[in-house]
Amino acid sequence: MPPRDAVMVADAPARDPRAAGVPKIELVGASKTFYVRGQEVTALQPVDLTVGDQEFVALVGPSGCGKSTTLNLVAGLLRPSRGEVLYDGVPVTALNRRVGYITQKDTLLPWRTAAANIGVALELQSRAVPRAEAQERVAQLIDLVGLRGFENHYPAELSGGMRKRVALARTLIYEPECLLMDEPFGALDAQLKLLMQDQLQQLVHQRRMTVLFVTHDLGEAIALADRVIVFSARPGRIRAVRDVALPRPRDVFKMRFTEGFGRLHEELWDELKDEVAKGVDV
Ligand SMILES: Nc1ncnc2c1ncn2[C@@H]1O[C@H](COP(=O)(O)OP(=O)(O)OP(=O)(O)O)[C@@H](O)[C@H]1O
Ligand SMILES: [Mg+2]
Structure with a gap:
């Protein structure tokens, strides 16, 4: 690596x-x-x-x-x-x-909820994205991948397909x-x-x-x-x-x-x- x-x-x-x-x-x-x-x-x-x-x-x-x-x-x-x-x-x-890479194996952080997994990129950016804007962008992506209602679920509480969708949203937030x-x-x-x-x-x-x-x-x-x-x-x-x-x-x-x-x-x-x-x- x-x-x-x-x-x-x-x-x-x-x-x-x-x-x-x-x-x-x-x-x-x-x-x-x-x-x-x-x-x-x-x-x-x-x-x-x-x-x-x-x-x-x-x-x-x-x-x-x-x-x-x-x-x-x-x-x-x-x-x-x-x-x-x-x-x-x-x-x-x-x-x-x-490039944004959605790998074959999903690599979600088990200790973070779906929403917190999706938003992780915004926290990692050197110029922090204001909280309200970050929440708005995460909410839009949650809607896009059809996960409304599961924002606060942890990866272990999601199906395999749902985890894939969280991984997709997490990559899209970078706007690659x-x-x-x-x-x-x-x-x-x-x-x-x-x-x-x-x-x-x-x-x-x-x-x-x-x-x-x-x-x-x-x-x-x-x-x-x-x-x-x-x-x-x-x-x-x-x-x-x-x-x-x-x-x-x-x-x-x-x-x-x-x-x-x-x-x-x-x-x-x-x-x-x-x-x-x-x-x-x-
Ligand atoms: N890091 C690695 N170390 C050793 N061998 C590897 C490694 N990555 C892949 N291989 C080997 O290279 C070959 C191709 O693997 P690859 O993962 O690219 O296949 P794939 O086409 O994606 O297969 P699948 O459809 O099953 O995902 C396999 O024989 C695999 O065992
Ligand atoms: Mg493969």
Whole structure:
């Protein structure tokens, strides 16, 4: 882990980040190998991947194929074994504070209520946010993620899906320009998942955010993304990339029944199913 006060090292930018065409996120031949008790585990083969400014890219692939590893590389929590990871054209060499990261495992503070977990960022900021403003911002996010009435519950008193929603709100309070999301809605029931997808797409549009989103749910990937990337079984590499040319704003509830959605789902599933079969070692 990098030191807590690490910042992204701004070496002389390779390119002007505002110049058209510089991707928000770029992996250039980035690979990752772990060494665990003398054993080598290749999580990711060299991957070339870009996410444009305000683009929504979904990553799908079998368990263990390196999806979380990819997000950890972009967040600056891991260094690539080979290749480079760039953010706004600058190599990520320390913790990337420009992204909001919703990790696969939620990391709520058990001794704080839902509201106090969501507001923690406002307390940590060097310029303290006035109490009334902080309360107002927390209340707005509680509403946004549908947790009104549970503000004063502790994490142990919330369901898995509710905890995920607290984690989402806690990240959104930073107002990040880019979100890394690792199966954020995986634990939610089918209906709530659709509602959250709908709210997320509105929010991403309003705040003009860039998103790199990991999911096991192909339907979710198509509903939300501009582009879907299918990873192969471990060691992960890019097996297929498809643009989702479905018009926006999208109706996440109804679009599943359209022809365009069905066709793309079938096409992507054809790519994914072989990889999923490889991943389960039958
Ligand atoms: N910190 C680590 N140390 C050692 N090995 C790791 C570490 N992180 C991941 N791995 C290994 O790298 C591979 C890829 O892991 P990763 O968590 O990226 O997979 P994933 O695609 O996110 O899987 P899932 O869908 O199950 O979350 C796995 O074999 C895993 O055991
Ligand atoms: Mg994972």
